[in-house]
Amino acid sequence: MAQSRDASSASASQPPPVILKHAHHHAPARQTHFPAATDYDTANSIEARKYLKTYGLTPPAVESHDQQAARCMAILDAKPSPIEKYRYLSVLRNSNANIFYRLLSANVKELTPLIYTPTVGEACQKWSELYTFPEGMYLSYSDKGHLHSVIQNWPHDVEITVVTDGSRILGLGDLGINGMGIPVGKLSLYTACAGIHPKKTLPLCLDLGTGNEELRNDPLYMGSRRPKVTADEEREFLDEMMSALTERWPSIVIQYEDFKNPFPSLERYQNTYTMFNDDIQGTGAVILAGFINAVKQSGTPAKDQRAVFLGAGSAGVGVAKQIVQFFINEGLTEDQARRCFWLVDSQGLVAHDRGKLADHKLYFARDDNEGKQYKSLEEVVDYVKPTILMGLSTIGGAFTPQILEKMATMNERPVVFPLSNPSSKSECTFEDAIKYTKGKCLFASGSPFPTLHHDGKDLVPGQGNNMYVFPGIGMGAILSKSVSVTQNMIYASAEALSTALLPDEVAQHWLYPAIGRIRDVSVIVTRGVIRAAQKDKVDRELALRNIGDEELDQYIRERMYDPFKEGERVENEIAELVGRPASSTGKEAGANGAAGAGQPQQQRAKALSDAVPLEGKPTLLREVTGYTGSGASGGTPSRR
Numbered sequence: 001m002a003q004s005r006d007a008s009s010a011s012a013s014q015p016p017p018v019i020l021k022h023a024h025h026h027a028p029a030r031q032t033h034f035p036a037a038t039d040y041d042t043a044n045s046i047e048a049r050k051y052l053k054t055y056g057l058t059p060p061a062v063e064s065h066d067q068q069a070a071r072c073m074a075i076l077d078a079k080p081s082p083i084e085k086y087r088y089l090s091v092l093r094n095s096n097a098n099i100f101y102r103l104l105s106a107n108v109k110e111l112t113p114l115i116y117t118p119t120v121g122e123a124c125q126k127w128s129e130l131y132t133f134p135e136g137m138y139l140s141y142s143d144k145g146h147l148h149s150v151i152q153n154w155p156h157d158v159e160i161t162v163v164t165d166g167s168r169i170l171g172l173g174d175l176g177i178n179g180m181g182i183p184v185g186k187l188s189l190y191t192a193c194a195g196i197h198p199k200k201t202l203p204l205c206l207d208l209g210t211g212n213e214e215l216r217n218d219p220l221y222m223g224s225r226r227p228k229v230t231a232d233e234e235r236e237f238l239d240e241m242m243s244a245l246t247e248r249w250p251s252i253v254i255q256y257e258d259f260k261n262p263f264p265s266l267e268r269y270q271n272t273y274t275m276f277n278d279d280i281q282g283t284g285a286v287i288l289a290g291f292i293n294a295v296k297q298s299g300t301p302a303k304d305q306r307a308v309f310l311g312a313g314s315a316g317v318g319v320a321k322q323i324v325q326f327f328i329n330e331g332l333t334e335d336q337a338r339r340c341f342w343l344v345d346s347q348g349l350v351a352h353d354r355g356k357l358a359d360h361k362l363y364f365a366r367d368d369n370e371g372k373q374y375k376s377l378e379e380v381v382d383y384v385k386p387t388i389l390m391g392l393s394t395i396g397g398a399f400t401p402q403i404l405e406k407m408a409t410m411n412e413r414p415v416v417f418p419l420s421n422p423s424s425k426s427e428c429t430f431e432d433a434i435k436y437t438k439g440k441c442l443f444a445s446g447s448p449f450p451t452l453h454h455d456g457k458d459l460v461p462g463q464g465n466n467m468y469v470f471p472g473i474g475m476g477a478i479l480s481k482s483v484s485v486t487q488n489m490i491y492a493s494a495e496a497l498s499t500a501l502l503p504d505e506v507a508q509h510w511l512y513p514a515i516g517r518i519r520d521v522s523v524i525v526t527r528g529v530i531r532a533a534q535k536d537k538v539d540r541e542l543a544l545r546n547i548g549d550e551e552l553d554q555y556i557r558e559r560m561y562d563p564f565k566e567g568e569r570v571e572n573e574i575a576e577l578v579g580r581p582a583s584s585t586g587k588e589a590g591a592n593g594a595a596g597a598g599q600p601q602q603q604r605a606k607a608l609s610d611a612v613p614l615e616g617k618p619t620l621l622r623e624v625t626g627y628t629g630s631g632a633s634g635g636t637p638s639r640r
């Protein structure tokens with residue numbers, strides 16, 4: 001794809017040439033001196049607490065990671081429903097991010113369904129009802145003209161933001177600002193899967209009104225009660241937002257998520273800003289990766305594939321376009337590749353003679369239906385006799401038993417991917433897919449389904465969810481400091497993911513690697529994305545061009561936030577401060593179950609309290625209350 005900017009000529013210190021409407025400078029954001037949520041870790045040693053000024057702000061015991069995890073898991077187990085578990089995990093993330101991310105990283109398979117799809121869907125539906133504390137930034141249409149100033153209120157440096165206007169949240173429709181759960185959930189996965197530091201992420205929700213009248217009339221709804229702004233108004237707002245974000249953080253990566261019609265913004269910004277659309281591009285990439293592995297297993301060559309897609313929206317068209325690219329790479333012409341697809345939307349088969357079509361559907365519109373309008377999915381399946389059935393329609397149960405049986409009659413290994421989220425919108429369950437295709441189908445779904453015992457074997461469903469790629473796409477863009485996210489970077493993320501299966505995963509016919517290996521997988525995806533950025537010359541971290549893959553993987557790993565090593569990091573900062581050798585063993589209070597009780601620990605605590613005495617008045621208290629007492633020993637806190 002042609003790039004409008006060639007970054008190789010740009011100096012590494014130069015920000016990308018963004019469109020700036022206002023070129024004035026702002027005062028730096030007000031600095032707060034609150035310890036971060038990452039600092040209240042009950043595994044922190046006594047000396048670390050003093051150093052971080054959290055001493056006395058957590059219970060006295062220094063805990064091991066295992067003790068912490070046992071408590072959290074017991075609390076989670078006692079919660080009666082997924083939404084209650086979601087709420088507990090939100091509190092944990094906001095009060096002690098290190099513990100939250102340790103728990104999540106160590107239990108990705110078990111906890112992802114609670115912080116992401118399907119539970120995040122319910123959380124969004126109830127966002128205003130359950131609201132407890134702020135977790136990101138809200139920009140309202142009434143702030144238009146002032147977005148630069150509002151953005152200054154965010155207190156941290158940001159490397160990546162996920163932005164939604166809430167207008168198409170999963171398959172649940174327009175949820176207005178209640179959609180904030182999606183950026184929060186996606187960014188938690190950025191941290192857990194690709195190691196982007198939690199403080200460097202910005203969940204962003206736009207309040208551009210909502211077309212959801214029920215929500216506008218809900219007394220508890222926390223967004224504005226205006227109807228959705230027009231497309232022109234939205235474009236002007238987004239222009240200002242893109243400029244304001246990039247002015248404040250010149251290297252920021254901006255991920256668009258769950259917009260009802262995201263094609264115009266992708267087209268408008270993709271060559272000018274470091275941005276991508278997860279629903280079109282991330283979904284396209286993740287499904288392509290699973291598809292590449294499914295094709296290998298089905299044995300049907302590209303030229304003989306016939307794909308029926310239920311759903312011709314951002315995800316449907318995004319996935320079909322990525323697969324077209326794959327078919328072209330496999331030797332088909334673009335026209336041959338395009339003709340392997342039959343898209344079906346709420347009006348039936350997408351065909352030129354059907355009447356006016358939305359722009360994004362034109363590329364795949366059929367002209368060989370000989371005047372016949374195919375209305376139902378079953379009619380299209382009978383007509384096309386597909387090898388592949390994809391669901392991106394938001395219609396739960398649309399892959400009926402009859403349709404699944406037909407897929408199995410027509411194919412030895414039918415590809416059946418019900419990809420709509422959350423689980424209630426999945427076009428079929430794993431159980432039904434296996435039952436009605438008699439175990440023949442190659443399966444992946446957008447939301448997780450449990451392992452199934454069938455014919456004496458345990459069958460593990462693939463999860464075709466963009467969470468396998470967006471963390472690596474974002475991390476790759478951040479580390480390469482790319483000026484844009486090119487189509488080749490997206491395609492590379494799919495190729496990299498498709499190669500990430502281990503031999504025993506291949507032997508078990510899996511289409512995606514085990515989700516528990518997501519951090520390793522994200523390194524592979526990140527590397528692929530960086531290499532593609534280099535080929536396209538959109539990278540600005542030019543030194544990375546000269547290192548081999550192994551060294552690049554190490555470079556990526558070293559830059560990943562590792563919640564298990566946070567204690568060690570703080571200890572090393574302290575060691576530097578007091579001039580003693582840094583910990584080389586990776587040991588820290590509690591990290592290896594020592595719970596900070598032993599003799600060496602006490603000696604270290606003493607050494608630090610000698611070297612860095614605890615102030616008589618903790619900074620936190622002084623700054624919050626305007627404490628005016630003097631001297632290390634005393635005074636009464638008083639408010640100004």
Ligand SMILES: NC(=O)C1=CN([C@@H]2O[C@H](COP(=O)(O)OP(=O)(O)OC[C@H]3O[C@@H](n4cnc5c(N)ncnc54)[C@H](O)[C@@H]3O)[C@@H](O)[C@H]2O)C=CC1
Pocket residue numbers: 168169170171172260278279283286310311312313314315316344345346347391392393394395419420421422425445446447464465466467
């Ligand atoms: N597995 C994954 O990683 C991802 C899954 N998705 C899921 O895909 C679904 C669609 O997302 P988008 O394409 O962004 O939404 P969209 O609103 O852009 O598209 C929905 C499409 O479904 C069609 N549709 C609606 N009702 C239908 C019916 N009764 N029969 C046939 N088609 C019908 C619409 O006409 C439209 O073409 C959502 O449930 C979303 O959660 C989206 C992105 C990633």
Ligand SMILES: CC(=O)C(=O)O
Pocket residue numbers: 117169170171258278279420421446465466
């Ligand atoms: C997974 C996702 O991005 C969606 O369902 O919209």
Ligand SMILES: [Mg+2]
Pocket residue numbers: 170257258278279
């Ligand atoms: Mg999405």
